[in-house]
Amino acid sequence: MMIPRPLVLLLSLLIATSSAHSADEVEAIPTVRIGARALASAIVAEASIEAVRQSTLAAQVPGRVVQLAADAGDAVRAGQVLLRIDAAEASQAVAAADADVARAEAGLTEARANLARSRSLFERKFVSQAVLDQAQAAFDAAAAQLRAARAGRGQAASVQGHAAVAAPFAGVIAARYIEAGEMAQPGRELLTLYDPAALRAVVDLPQQRLAQLGTGPVKARIELPGQQRVFEAASVTVLPAADARTHTVRVRVELPPGSNDVVPGTYARVHFLSAATRRLTVPAAAVLRRGELTAVYVAEGRGGFSLRQLRLGDTISDDTGRPAVEVLAGLGEGDVVALDPVQAGIVARARQGK
Known part of the structure; x- marks a missing residue:
């Protein structure tokens, strides 16, 4: 049966229009070329702030407390009399x-x-x-x-x-444990004093995680979540002994000068940074997560997209500060992926339906 010529022209026009729309949709989806770059891995651990210099003053003679010259929160100078005993x-x-x-x-x-x-x-x-x-x-x-x-x-x-208890160094009174008129006995704690100019974060790091930092100098950042503040560590000291019960190693991370307003006992997070290695990353916006499926849409040479499953590692930041994810398996350097996986999926399904 012969198809009328006008109908043939109409069908040809519809097919061409559909192909043009499909090509336009593919071109409209932004893509990015995957590449490897040098990145330092980070290990995050919970920590607490402590003073490098802290002293608990105790009574050395028996007697009644007859004078309290300082209280918790007071700044004192070295040699200042804080308390007197009869x-x-x-x-x-x-x-x-x-x-x-x-x-x-x-x-x-x-x-x-x-x-x-x-x-x-x-x-x-x-x-x-x-x-x-x-x-x-x-x-x-x-x-x-x-x-x-x-x-x-x-x-x-x-x-x-x-009988006169004086400050051994300049600092701030953290706590007072006795009242005026109470009896002091040798060994009884009276006051706790710390130096606010020298503080550090203390971390008990598992040995296997410590090994991930390598053997070179360790860099770290101290984050105070409650204050929305981040400090670059002045120095990091790994103590040369492990706890036999917990199998952890004590790490001391010094806060930089100028952090005097931080108080001992504050909750902190320490971000340890290891030596940089070349790693493959993909923008976090390009990753499609559906239940147990983690994948991206990879651009094909025929102008479409195909779904490819990935195994991902740590979440980091790319060169523009946007979140990116380390790719452990599933992509190679030079692959082009869609930055909008939803639209890329629509296009891929439309091509499969043809």
Whole structure:
């Protein structure tokens, strides 16, 4: 049966129009060529902030607290008196030590005079060698007793000096554990002081994750999620020992100068950066995720797209700061993928239906 010529022309026009629309749709979908670039992998670990210099001051003498000169949150200078303990007992000990020193000095004076007298009599043959030896021994004993009395006096004075608790360095009072009027006993904690100019993040990193950082110098960033702040680490120190119970290694990450407003105990995240290696990445917007399917649409030479399943790695940022994903398998360098997987899928299904 012959098809009328006008109908043949109409069908040809519809096919050409459909092909033109399909070609236009393919050209309208943005694409990107996949390439490898040098990237540093990151390991994220939870951490807490601690002070490099922190000291808990404890009582060294018994007594009642008679003065509190500082409280939690106060900034103090080195040598500033923070707390005083009643030193009545210590003062009595010093007075008793002074009396012992005076008695020992008097005994030494008497022993010196006896030794001089015995030496003079011995030279004139009025006393024997034994008498002179006894005088010498008495003098030596009196001198030793004086040294012991003076040492006891120094010890008592030192204890009396511990009644005033002073700051060992300039810093901020983190906590106070005693009230005015309470009894202090040797060893009881009184105050905690830290230096806000030197802080660090402390991480317990599993040994297998530590091995991923390599053997070279480790770089890191400290993130404070609660404050929306990020610091570049001044230095990273990996302690040369592992915890036998948890099999973790303690890592200290120093905060840079100027982070004085951060307080110890703050929750932090540390991003460890390893040495850069060449890795294949694809923009995160190009990845299609449907249940367990993770794939992209790859441009074909015939002007269409085909779905290709991927195995992905870490999420990172590309050169423009947009999120990208490391490709472990499924793509090769030079492949062209669609940046709009939804539209690419529509085009691919339309071609399959022809």
